[in-house]
Amino acid sequence: MKAAEGTPAHLAEIRARITQAAQDCDRSVVDITLVCVSKTFPAADIIPVLEAGERVFAENKVQEAMEKWPELKRLYPDVELHLIGPLQTNKAREAVEFFDVIETVDRPKIAAALAKEIARCGRHPKLYVQVNTGAEPQKAGVLPQEADAFIASCRKDHGLEISGLMCIPPFNEQASPHFALLSEIAKRNNIATLSMGMSADFELAIQQGATHVRVGTAIFGKR
Ligand SMILES: *Cc1c(COP(=O)(O)O)cnc(C)c1O
Numbered sequence: 001m002k003a004a005e006g007t008p009a010h011l012a013e014i015r016a017r018i019t020q021a022a023q024d025c026d027r028s029v030v031d032i033t034l035v036c037v038s039k040t041f042p043a044a045d046i047i048p049v050l051e052a053g054e055r056v057f058a059e060n061k062v063q064e065a066m067e068k069w070p071e072l073k074r075l076y077p078d079v080e081l082h083l084i085g086p087l088q089t090n091k092a093r094e095a096v097e098f099f100d101v102i103e104t105v106d107r108p109k110i111a112a113a114l115a116k117e118i119a120r121c122g123r124h125p126k127l128y129v130q131v132n133t134g135a136e137p138q139k140a141g142v143l144p145q146e147a148d149a150f151i152a153s154c155r156k157d158h159g160l161e162i163s164g165l166m167c168i169p170p171f172n173e174q175a176s177p178h179f180a181l182l183s184e185i186a187k188r189n190n191i192a193t194l195s196m197g198m199s200a201d202f203e204l205a206i207q208q209g210a211t212h213v214r215v216g217t218a219i220f221g222k223r
Contacts, residue, residue, distance in 0.1 A: 039059050092117050128164030
């Protein structure tokens with residue numbers, strides 16, 4: 001990927017690092033999607049990144065996304081918007097109506113709510129299951145040992161298509177075992193999409209099979 005004229009410096013660097021990481025492990029760079037995490041940043045900071053050609057963005061709050069993105073989506077209609085923050089059942093309708101990918105499916109109640117809203121409004125956002133690979137009590141996501149059963153239940157009981165898995169490794173721990181665990185769970189459940197790796201570790205995630213890396217700080221700066 002060649003940096004367009006006027007590409008924000010951080011973005012050009014991230015693209016180059018993704019290309020290098022893919023080359024280093026004999027993967028094709030087209031199989032890796034940069035998800036630009038724009039949470040907390042205003043439209044004025046997002047527009048240069050859109051202008052530079054990025055089209056895949058993520059927000060962690062339904063409300064914030066619905067305030068910021070309608071106007072941006074009008075200007076850049078081919079944007080793909082991901083939800084990467086915890087989802088409450090009372091926001092399921094808005095999430096289905098507004099997002100293209102929901103990365104945080106993690107419990108039966110939310111699966112049921114999403115199934116209902118998908119049937120109601122006929123929009124089919126892609127759905128990823130979030131796995132709490134570090135089994136951290138405060139963190140969202142299904143526990144690793146419960147992931148297979150939950151994915152099966154999403155598919156069988158709720159008729160949901162689960163196309164990806166997402167994880168956020170524990171802060172201050174080696175990320176590698178967590179990426180490996182997510183990849184194993186994906187393989188045995190026939191899931192092709194792996195959303196893993198953030199600003200600090202996206203190259204490692206690419207080495208371990210990430211198809212989507214979620215990068216915020218390294219593009220937009222400190223929140
Ligand atoms: C904020 C966030 C990111 C981006 O993290 P950075 O370290 O800023 O790159 C990625 N994934 C999730 C789920 C997030 O909430």
